[in-house]
Amino acid sequence: MRTRCPLCRRSLSGDTQRWCRCGKTMDSDCYHAHDDWCAVDGAEAWIGALER
Numbered sequence: 001m002r003t004r005c006p007l008c009r010r011s012l013s014g015d016t017q018r019w020c021r022c023g024k025t026m027d028s029d030c031y032h033a034h035d036d037w038c039a040v041d042g043a044e045a046w047i048g049a050l051e052r
Contacts, residue, residue: 001012003005003017003025003036004044005017005025005027006024006026006029007027007030007033007034008026008029010027011025012025012027012043017027018031020034020038020040021038021040022038022039022040
């Protein structure tokens with residue numbers, strides 16, 4: 001099964017993927033952008049909650 005980043009839609013391999021506490025797997029570059037709106041611990045968590 002191929003995993004894709006929910007933000008950039010790029011295919012992820014083991015060395016480029018990062019797991020967030022909210023359960024999303026994403027590209028390591030997108031992980032830093034996601035940090036602010038993460039549904040678990042972000043300053044703008046309401047955005048991440050709407051994404052679910």
